[in-house]
Amino acid sequence: MKLILAEKPSVAKNIADALKIKTKKDGYFEGNNYIITWAFGHLVELYDAKDYDSKMARWKMDNFPFIPDEFKYKVKSNPRNRQYPDGGAQKQLKTIHRLIKRNDVAMIISACDYDREGQLIGDSIIYRGGRPKKQVSRLLLNEWTPKEVLQGLENINSNETMKPLRDAGISRQWADWVIGINLTSVATLKYQKGKGKALNIGRVLLPTLKIIYDRDKEIENFKPEDYFKLTATFQTKDEQQYEGTYTEKKQEKFKKKETLDQIRDAIQNKQGVIRDKQVEKKKEFPPFLFNLSNLQGYITNKYKGWTSDKVLKVAQSLYEKKLITYPRTSSIALEESLVGKTASVLKTHAEDLPYKAEIKFMKTKRVFNNSKVESHSAIIPTYLKPKRVTGDEQIVYQAIKNRFIMQFMPIAEYEETKLTTKVGELNGVFVSKGKVQLVEGWKKIEKIQSKDTILPLVHVNDNVSIVGSKVTSHVTKPPKHHTERTLLRVMETCGKSIKEEEDSEEMLGSILTGFSIGTAATRAETIKKLKDVGYITTQGKNLLSTALGRRLVETFPVQNLFDLEFTGRLEKALSDIQKGKANKQEFLNIVFNFTKESVETIINDQDVIINEISSAKKTNEVLGTCPQCGGKITEGYKGFGCSNWKKGCKFIIWKNDKYLSTMRKKPTKTMVKALLKNKRAHVKGLTSKKGSKFNAYLRYEKNPDNDYYSWKMEFK
Secondary structure, eight states, rough: EEEEESSHHHHHHHHHTTTOOOOOOOTTEEEEEEEEEEEEEESEOOOOOHHHOOGGGGGGGOOSOOOOOSOOOOEEETTTTTEOOOOHHHHHHHHHHHHHTTTTOOOOESSSSSSSSHHHHHHHHHHHTTTOEEEEEEEEOOOOOOHHHHHHTTEEGGGGHHHHHHHHHHHHHHHHHHHHHHHHHHHHHHHEEESSOOOOTTTHHHHHHHHHHHHHHHHTTOOOOOOOOOOOOEEEESSEEEEEEEEEBBBBOOOHHHHHHHHHHHHOOEEEEEEEEEEEEEEOOOOOBBBBBHHHHHHHHTTOOOHHHHHHHHHHHHHHTTOOOOSOOSSBBBGGGGGGHHHHHHHHHHHTTTTTGOOOOOOTTBBBOOOOOOOOOOBBBBOOOOSSOOOOHHHHHHHHHHHHTTTTTTOOEEEEEEEEEEETTTSSEEEEEEEEEEOGGGGGTTOOOOOOOOOOOOOOTOOOEEEEEEEEEEEOOOOOOOHHHHHHHHHHHTTTOTTTTTHHHHHHHHHHTOOOOOOOOTHHHHHHHHHHHTTTEEEEEEEEEEEHHHHHHHHHGGGGGGHHHHHHHHHHHHHHHOOOOOOOOHHHHHHHHHHHHHHHHHHHHHOOSSOOOOOOOOOOOOOOTTTSSEEEEEEEEEEEEEETTTTTTTOOTTTOHHHHHHOOOOOOHHHHHHHHHOOEEEEEEEEEETTTEEEEEEEEEEEESSSSSEEEEOOO
């Protein structure tokens, strides 16, 4: 019997389906000589500081720096009350370890995601009770389709070969714990006045904030400058017209209007002559296959209301539904070994397309290139076609599918014409550019419209007349605020590539050597956290630093944490540990020493307030009368509850209510008021399992057998 541990229940179900196992028991599937169990992501977590030493329960400067001699793990805490373990995690851990000890289990196979976080999740569970006296193997897959699962189980690795990946995961986890716990605590004690949320300090958080801050300051300090252009309208012998811009020494922008006014006066009623005509055919290749950052950038830029965090969650859902390959990848190419499989996937998805005849599979270096793949290939669809997906999933899936098919469509081609028109004895010339799309190619897929600028048919030495001219004034524009798309690009390349639309070799090199801020898997989480802690805010699609974020950048003395190069080197070191090129303990020693020095720097820094939290108590609005005891219902941090909770009243509507979350809703003040007043609330915009929207009446009624309440739905 072989025991497989999956990272999530949905993945365990995919494996069970592939192995045609139907029997489900409490916490696992069993059949056909396999047992398949699952985690819920991390089932264990690092100790809190107070778990090591009770004095750490209170923050005092004298307690820091605090670095444990030995890092220990405990069952994941209950998110509603961190003093207690999560009951579901505790139960599932017991189930897994009971299965590991079963006499008929000869092999344990970790099937968690093939990345450092997935390795850490699997190993932290399997080895929690000590090293099993059974063979531990590793299933390494890029997708969860039945074919891949069966093939992968035929080619499992020893889990010991994954030690570098495990070391990288542990190094990242311990480093972030030490930096976060120490610097957040000390910074909050030093720079925050009043009680409230801590002043968050993090290895990836601060350099990301600095990127946004720097762009904001660049915009603030930008001084607009006026410049001028001269445009002339020419007419050919057959009365066709075209425009040309005056250019002198390759410059078409002039600071002095008078200069262009004089030239404009000098060319009145003059003739021009075509001095040069250059016609060049150019190719337009499709954009590279998506990695996670590019997918997040594309979707957040194209669709209103999307965040990179949302894109990742939707992509993860598609991955677990077996519809796309592993999404948390930094690669924009496929492994060369995937040629045959890719051809088959392309054939499946090309079947019903109107331009099917133009799709032709080819093995090219742009698509298949081992040197451009790090751990996981780029994101592409699997051979399975979607049957039931939500509206959000359809948006992300279609983008991935389109980008995949583009690679095998004809290369787009256009013709570019450049005319140079000379007038009299002027030092400069008038330059005109035209562009005509010759082959639409891959642009058909997303109906990308090319703007043609058609120039008349002329030849060198043809004479033309000037029929109009004008001097126009312009103002230089400041750089644009960062969006999630541009921020992700800077994080991905550690600022190495500043051309946002360019996929250069240098940019790819910096990504693939691991020299970046965070990883594909964590960048979205970092941006979300910056918003949550109040360091940045959004204005439409733009990201801006807040007053708190700015004060932090301008005041916090540990400048290395804002430095992209410093953070990039740490991420590069983690990447090298993963590849077996660097030592875990050496990396941790660097982090521990940096933390000790940083704590000392903060303690010895000048006394200044970065964040002041008002101590004035908020008057909590009474939303209605408690249906159970007649007390007052008010809004709390985690829910809408009764003022008599200390006396034992259990009435509460949780803000993360599971029933409502299945329909993508959270309770609001308005909803709670209606429930308390009318015993039911009309709720709009609920989402069904199929992804469609609907409205309904909801009741929140006491269970007859106990003191708790349950939801009931009505449609009248």
